Amino acid sequence: RELTVELGERSYPIYIGEGVLDEAGNLFTERGISKKSPLMIITDANVAERHLGHLAEVLTSAGFTVVTAVVPAGESSKSLTELERLIGIALEHGLDRKSAIVALGGGVVGDLAGFVAASFMRGIKFVQVPTTILAHDSSVGGKVAVNHPLAKNIIGAFHQPELVLYDLKTLQTLPEREVKAGLSEVVKHGLIWDASFVTWCDENADKLTALDPDALGYALYKGCSVKAAVVSKDERENDLRAILNLGHTIGHALEAVAGYGELLHGEAIAIGMVGAARLAVRLGASEEVYTVTKHVLQRVGLPVRLPAHLATDEIMRAMMHDKKFQEGTMVFIVPTAIGVVEINKSVSTSLIREIVEQLKQEAI
Numbered sequence: 001r002e003l004t005v006e007l008g009e010r011s012y013p014i015y016i017g018e019g020v021l022d023e024a025g026n027l028f029t030e031r032g033i034s035k036k037s038p039l040m041i042i043t044d045a046n047v048a049e050r051h052l053g054h055l056a057e058v059l060t061s062a063g064f065t066v067v068t069a070v071v072p073a074g075e076s077s078k079s080l081t082e083l084e085r086l087i088g089i090a091l092e093h094g095l096d097r098k099s100a101i102v103a104l105g106g107g108v109v110g111d112l113a114g115f116v117a118a119s120f121m122r123g124i125k126f127v128q129v130p131t132t133i134l135a136h137d138s139s140v141g142g143k144v145a146v147n148h149p150l151a152k153n154i155i156g157a158f159h160q161p162e163l164v165l166y167d168l169k170t171l172q173t174l175p176e177r178e179v180k181a182g183l184s185e186v187v188k189h190g191l192i193w194d195a196s197f198v199t200w201c202d203e204n205a206d207k208l209t210a211l212d213p214d215a216l217g218y219a220l221y222k223g224c225s226v227k228a229a230v231v232s233k234d235e236r237e238n239d240l241r242a243i244l245n246l247g248h249t250i251g252h253a254l255e256a257v258a259g260y261g262e263l264l265h266g267e268a269i270a271i272g273m274v275g276a277a278r279l280a281v282r283l284g285a286s287e288e289v290y291t292v293t294k295h296v297l298q299r300v301g302l303p304v305r306l307p308a309h310l311a312t313d314e315i316m317r318a319m320m321h322d323k324k325f326q327e328g329t330m331v332f333i334v335p336t337a338i339g340v341v342e343i344n345k346s347v348s349t350s351l352i353r354e355i356v357e358q359l360k361q362e363a364i
């Protein structure tokens with residue numbers, strides 16, 4: 001499957017399928033990636049062990065000069081320390097303005113390698129090769145960043161890739177928990193944009209968690225399509241793009257309070273989406289918004305109850321630090337119906353606090 005992210009002269013293709021990495025040589029050349037300058041594949045230790053050899057070999061046989069750099073797996077690699085180290089490797093191996101960076105991995109590698117590409121020599125080309133389900137989200141749209149000890153994704157840029165190569169074969173080695181966490185963002189794309197896709201996810205949940213290639217290929221295609229449509233309309237998050245943050249206001253706070261690792265990003269936003277649905281009902285939406293949201297998330301094996309040991313005060317404090325807390329009011333993405341969301345800029349913090357408390361009692 002193929003689709004295009006429409007961004008004028010910065011438009012780029014996304015290829016999704018089994019074995020698309022075998023075509024990397026031609027696809028890179030079509031997109032103007034130079035063979036005269038070395039390119040650098042950035043990946044993490046888990047992905048390096050499983051998929052780096054294959055991609056490096058495909059590109060080397062196609063005539064590219066390949067440099068590889070491996071970072072430790074995990075969120076802590078999205079740091080200025082790793083950025084500096086990777087730029088050191090790039091310089092030592094003679095990367096130049098015509099070089100490209102290839103991000104082979106999940107969202108951590110995509111965000112980090114993308115920011116290397118955005119900042120090295122004021123910006124060089126880059127290619128996203130997502131290897132997690134979650135990365136269907138992070139690899140499309142051009143937001144790249146590293147973290148600061150005080151805030152996630154706070155040092156970043158908009159830097160669109162030249163292409164996205166999504167090989168379903170690489171997903172077969174994903175741990176089960178990462179599969180489910182990634183499906184959270186897939187469901188999110190249905191919830192914000194396409195009610196019939198939410199129904200489809202419900203009906204195909206077992207196939208998705210079993211990594212059935214047909215179901216997975218379709219789900220990732222749909223997820224990427226929604227992301228691409230939203231980004232095409234609002235690349236720089238002036239307004240519409242904010243709808244992609246459904247579940248993220250609460251979700252980010254949970255990640256921060258729980259400490260990265262206890263809750264995966266997708267798990268945290270699953271709980272956050274249930275919270276947003278509860279909020280929607282309190283603001284007048286039909287009860288169905290809540291029941292359907294919760295049901296489909298549970299069908300793909302995601303948590304819906306907020307761990308009771310996370311202190312409500314700390315969660316509230318973490319939410320206030322979030323970038324989406326603007327001008328004294330809390331911005332919330334509220335699902336008004338399945339497949340439809342609105343940006344509500346004046347949700348009271350006391351109502352959010354109530355919702356957080358309710359999420360700790362969520363029946364499972």
Ligand code: NAD
Nearest residue numbers: 046073106107108109131132134135137138143170173174
């Ligand atoms: P991740 O990159 O850490 O990958 C999850 C785990 O799976 C890691 O341990 C990784 O080593 C392992 N892994 C990756 N591919 C594998 C494979 N094929 N086989 C076996 N193991 C594999 O995390 P993620 O969930 O992909 O991404 C989360 C990150 O994405 C967060 O930092 C988040 O901020 C970012 N994100 C960015 C955007 C954006 O628009 N830029 C959007 C959503 C999320």
Ligand code: ZN
Nearest residue numbers: 185248265269
């Ligand atoms: Zn997310």
